[in-house]
Amino acid sequence: MTAFVFYLFAALSVASGAMVVTARNPVHSVLFLILTFFNVAGLFVLLGAEFVAMIMVIVYVGAVAVLFLFVVMMLDIHAVTLREGFLKILPLGSAVALVLLSELTLVFAGWVLAPDIDAVRAAPAPDLAELSNTEAIGAVLYTDYIYLFQLAGVVLLVGMIGSIMLTLRARSGVKRQDPLAQAARPLEDCIEVKKVAIGKGV
Amino acid sequence: MADLWTNFLWPLILILIKIMAFVLPLLMAVAYLTYAERKVIAAMHLRKGPNVVGPFGLLQPMADGLKLFIKETVVPTGANPLVFLLAPVVTFVLALVGWAVIPVADGWVIADINVGILYLFAVSSLGIYGIIMAGWASNSKYSFLGALRSAAQMVSYEVSIGFVIISVLMSAGSLNLSNIVRAQSGLWYFIPHFPMFVLFLISALAETNRTPFDLPEAESELVGGYNTEYSAMTFAMFFLGEYANMILMSSLCTILFLGGWLPPVAVAPFTWVPGIVWFALKVAAVLFFYLWARATLPRYRYDQLMRLGWKIFLPLSLGWVVVTAVALHLFGWLPK
Numbered sequence: 362m363t364a365f366v367f368y369l370f371a372a373l374s375v376a377s378g379a380m381v382v383t384a385r386n387p388v389h390s391v392l393f394l395i396l397t398f399f400n401v402a403g404l405f406v407l408l409g410a411e412f413v414a415m416i417m418v419i420v421y422v423g424a425v426a427v428l429f430l431f432v433v434m435m436l437d438i439h440a441v442t443l444r445e446g447f448l449k450i451l452p453l454g455s456a457v458a459l460v461l462l463s464e465l466t467l468v469f470a471g472w473v474l475a476p477d478i479d480a481v482r483a484a485p486a487p488d489l490a491e492l493s494n495t496e497a498i499g500a501v502l503y504t505d506y507i508y509l510f511q512l513a514g515v516v517l518l519v520g521m522i523g524s525i526m527l528t529l530r531a532r533s534g535v536k537r538q539d540p541l542a543q544a545a546r547p548l549e550d551c552i553e554v555k556k557v558a559i560g561k562g563v
Numbered sequence: 564m565a566d567l568w569t570n571f572l573w574p575l576i577l578i579l580i581k582i583m584a585f586v587l588p589l590l591m592a593v594a595y596l597t598y599a600e601r602k603v604i605a606a607m608h609l610r611k612g613p614n615v616v617g618p619f620g621l622l623q624p625m626a627d628g629l630k631l632f633i634k635e636t637v638v639p640t641g642a643n644p645l646v647f648l649l650a651p652v653v654t655f656v657l658a659l660v661g662w663a664v665i666p667v668a669d670g671w672v673i674a675d676i677n678v679g680i681l682y683l684f685a686v687s688s689l690g691i692y693g694i695i696m697a698g699w700a701s702n703s704k705y706s707f708l709g710a711l712r713s714a715a716q717m718v719s720y721e722v723s724i725g726f727v728i729i730s731v732l733m734s735a736g737s738l739n740l741s742n743i744v745r746a747q748s749g750l751w752y753f754i755p756h757f758p759m760f761v762l763f764l765i766s767a768l769a770e771t772n773r774t775p776f777d778l779p780e781a782e783s784e785l786v787g788g789y790n791t792e793y794s795a796m797t798f799a800m801f802f803l804g805e806y807a808n809m810i811l812m813s814s815l816c817t818i819l820f821l822g823g824w825l826p827p828v829a830v831a832p833f834t835w836v837p838g839i840v841w842f843a844l845k846v847a848a849v850l851f852f853y854l855w856a857r858a859t860l861p862r863y864r865y866d867q868l869m870r871l872g873w874k875i876f877l878p879l880s881l882g883w884v885v886v887t888a889v890a891l892h893l894f895g896w897l898p899k
Binding site for chain 1: 571676678682689691692696707711718866867
C-alpha cells in the first residue's frame with residue numbers, strides 16, 4: 362500500500378514537474394509547480410517527516426509560489442516570445458542542469474563511493490519512537506547545528522535588507538497620514554459643540 | 564480477502580463515516596451562519612431581517628441555496644474555463660479539509676496528527692489560491708484587482724498569525740491541537756496571552772477577508788472583487804467556502820485561546836455538559852464577534868490595512884514571542 366502511494370506521488374511530481382517546463386501558459390506552469398510541491402510534501406509525509414512536509418507547504422506553496430503567481434500574472438508574459446531564444450541557450454542550460462545533477466548525485470550517493478561518509482549521514486537521527494520528529498529536528502538544529510542555523514538566518518536577513526534598500530526611495534511632497542498624531546489630537550481642536558435654535562441656521 | 568477488509572476497506576469506510584459526521588453538521592452550520600449574520604446585523608440596524616420563508620425566516624438559507632442551485636452558471640467568453648471553474652472548487656475544498664484536525668471534543672477528531680497546528684496554518688495559507696486563481700481566470704479588471712489585494716492582504720496577516728501561534732505553542736509545548744487544549748486545563752490562554760488573543764481575532768478577520776478588511780470584494784469600488792464574474796453554484800461555493808473558513812478560524816481561536824472543549828470551571832454542573840457543547844458555544848461567541856464587527860466598522864483603506872499588518876501587528880507579535888520565551892525560561896514554566 363505504501364509502495365503504491367509512493368509511486369503515485371512520485372509519478373505525479375515528476376509529471377507535474379515536466380508540465381512546469383512544457384505548459385504553454387506561464388500561469389499554468391506556476392500552478393503545476395504548486396502541484397509538484399504538494400506531491401513532494403506527500404512524499405515527506407510517507408517518509409514520516411510530517412514537520413518538513415508541513416513547512417514545505419507553508420513556505421513554498423503558501424508564500425513563495427504565491428509571489429511567483431503574483432509576478433507572472435502581473436507581467437503578462439507570453440510563452441511564444443519566451444521560447445524564441447530556446448535553441449541558443451539550450452547548451453548553457455543543459456550544462457547547468459548537468460552540474461546540478463552530478464552535485465546532487467554526489468551528495469545523495471556519497472556514502473556509496475566513500476563508505477566512511479555513511480557515519481555522518483546516520484549520526485544525528487534520534488529514535489523516532491521516543492520523540493516526535495518536530496522535537497527531533499529541534500533537538501539537533503538548536504544544538505549541533507546552531508551556528509549554521511544562525512548563519513542561514515543572517516543570510517536571509519541580508520537578502521531582506523538588500524531588497525528593501527533596492528525599493529526604498531524618499532519622495533518629497535507626498536502627504537502622508539500620521540495615525541498617531543491624528544489619534545493624539547485633543548477633542549477641542551476637532552469638534553465644536555453648538556446649540557442651534559430651531560428655525561435658525563448656525 | 565479478509566485481510567483486505569480489516570486492513571484497508573473497513574478503516575476507509577470508518578474514515579468516510581467520520582468525514583460525513585463532520586461535514587454535514589458543518590454545512591448546516593454554514594447555512595445557518597448566513598441566517599444568523601442577517602438576523603444579527605438586522606437587529607443591530609433595528610430591522611427585522613429575513614422573516615418570510617418559514618417560521619422566523621428559518622428556511623431562508625434553504626431558499627437561497629435552492630435559488631443558487633437552479634441558476635445558470637455563466638463562464639465569461641474571455642475566461643480561462645478550466646482555472647475559472649477550478650478556483651471555487653479549491654476555495655471550498657480548502658475550507659473543508661482544515662476540519663480534519665480540529666478536535667471538537669476530547670478524542671473527537673478525524674486525524675489527531677502531531678503537527679496539527681502547522682497543518683491548519685498550511686491550509687489557511689493555501690486559501691489565497693482560490694481567490695487569486697478566480698481573479699486571474701475571470702479575465703476582468705475588477706476581479707484581478709480584488710485578487711491581487713487579497714493575496715497581499717492574506718500574506719501580510721499570515722505573518723502575524725504565525726507569530727501568535729508560536730507564542731501559544733511555546734506555552735503549550737506541543738503542535739498537536741488536542742494537547743494544546745489539554746495544556747489549558749488550568750488556565751485558558753486568552754488570560755496570559757490577552758494581547759495576542761485580540762491580535763489573533765483581528766488578523767482572523769483579515770485572513771478570512773471579512774469586514775473591516777473585506778477589500779478583495781469591496782463592492783463600492785470593485786463591483787464584487789474576485790467573485791464579480793461568478794454566478795450560481797460557482798458563486799455559492801465561494802460563499803460557502805468563506806463562511807466555512809470563518810467557522811474554521813473561530814474554532815482555531817477557540818482551541819488556541821479559549822480552552823477548546825474544556826468547561827470554564829472544572830466543577831460539577833459544568834462538567835456534566837459534554838465537551839462538544841462547550842466547543843460550539845465558544846465558536847458561536849467568536850462568530851458573533853465577526854458579525855458584530857461587520858455591523859459596526861467601516862472598511863479600512865488599503866494603505867491603512869498594510870500599515871496595521873506590517874508596522875503594528877508584526878512588531879507586536881514578534882515582541883510577544885520574545886516576552887513569552889523569556890518569561891517561560893525565567894520562571895521555569897517551560898512545558899516538559
